[in-house]
Amino acid sequence: QVQLVESGGGLVKPGGSLRLSCAASGFTFSDYYMNWIRQAPGKGLEWVSYISSSGTSIYYADSVKGRFTISRVSSKNSLYLQMNSLRAEDTAVYYCASSPITAAGTFAYWGQGTLVTVSS
Amino acid sequence: DVVMTQSPLSLPVTLGQPASISCRSSQSLVYSDGNTYLNWFQQRPGQSPRPLIYKVSNRDSGVPDRFSGSGSGTDFTLKISRVEAEDVGVYYCMQGTHWPWTFGQGTKVEIK
Numbered sequence: 001q002v003q004l005v006e007s008g009g010g011l012v013k014p015g016g017s018l019r020l021s022c023a024a025s026g027f028t029f030s031d032y033y034m035n036w037i038r039q040a041p042g043k044g045l046e047w048v049s050y051i052s053s054s055g056t057s058i059y060y061a062d063s064v065k066g067r068f069t070i071s072r073v074s075s076k077n078s079l080y081l082q083m084n085s086l087r088a089e090d091t092a093v094y095y096c097a098s099s100p101i102t103a104a105g106t107f108a109y110w111g112q113g114t115l116v117t118v119s120s
Numbered sequence: 121d122v123v124m125t126q127s128p129l130s131l132p133v134t135l136g137q138p139a140s141i142s143c144r145s146s147q148s149l150v151y152s153d154g155n156t157y158l159n160w161f162q163q164r165p166g167q168s169p170r171p172l173i174y175k176v177s178n179r180d181s182g183v184p185d186r187f188s189g190s191g192s193g194t195d196f197t198l199k200i201s202r203v204e205a206e207d208v209g210v211y212y213c214m215q216g217t218h219w220p221w222t223f224g225q226g227t228k229v230e231i232k
Contacts, residue, residue, distance in 0.1 A: 037169075045161075045169065045212055047221045061220050062121075095168060103174065105157030105216025110168045 002026040002109045004096045009114030016086050016118070022079040022096030022111060029077040030054075032100050035107060036070060036081050038092035038116075048094070049081065053101050064090075086118045122146050122215055126224035132232045139200040141227045143213035148193050150217070157216035160189055160198045163226075164209040172211075173198065205231060 008020040022034070036048040049070040050059045058070055069082040079096055093115050097107035123146040133139045149156045160173040171180040173189035176196060186201040200207055208231060213224040 044226045045223045059219050106159045106174045112168055
């Protein structure tokens with residue numbers, strides 16, 4: 001079955017960097033578009049970034065544009081989020097979410113999340 | 121950005137009774153392909169979100185038929201016909217029509 005496993009979270013100082021990874025299994029990675037979604041402690045869900053199945057279309061939330069970079073490597077069935085210039089307000093659980101290209105505009109599968117804490 | 125507004129934000133319900141959550145968008149969610157990309161997700165305490173409904177009214181795999189979605193344009197509703205204990209959690213609507221994709225604030229469903 002579809003499985004998404006995030007890793008790479010941790011404690012980082014303001015202004016620092018972190019790279020999140022999402023390992024995908026149980027489906028043909030190249031047939032799925034991928035997203036990062038985050039949830040600050042005790043708060044709601046916020047979509048962060050999208051990458052198409054081919055990697056040619058990429059979108060970011062305004063709150064992370066210019067600081068975060070999404071990427072994918074099909075040969076490794078992996079999704080990444082490079083986070084630079086981190087701020088306290090980036091503290092959140094980061095979820096990897098995917099959907100087949102036939103299921104546009106939604107998040108069909110979710111990982112368990114990885115916690116990023118930005119604090120001095 | 122499209123603003124998604126849910127109501128109520130807190131919903132105490134009695135076991136076996138129906139429940140209804142409203143979600144309104146600040147602009148029409150009808151996409152150029154004719155589809156309306158309005159989705160619902162459930163987040164049980166301590167768990168990742170789980171998809172419930174996609175494109176307004178289609179249940180995701182494994183979702184009990186007591187959950188139903190309806191609506192059009194800018195006005196949508198999630199209904200639970202008979203609330204069970206396992207339905208406790210936060211419910212989010214989300215639009216995938218306009219970039220950036222946006223979520224509602226969430227509605228917390230609890231048992232009275």
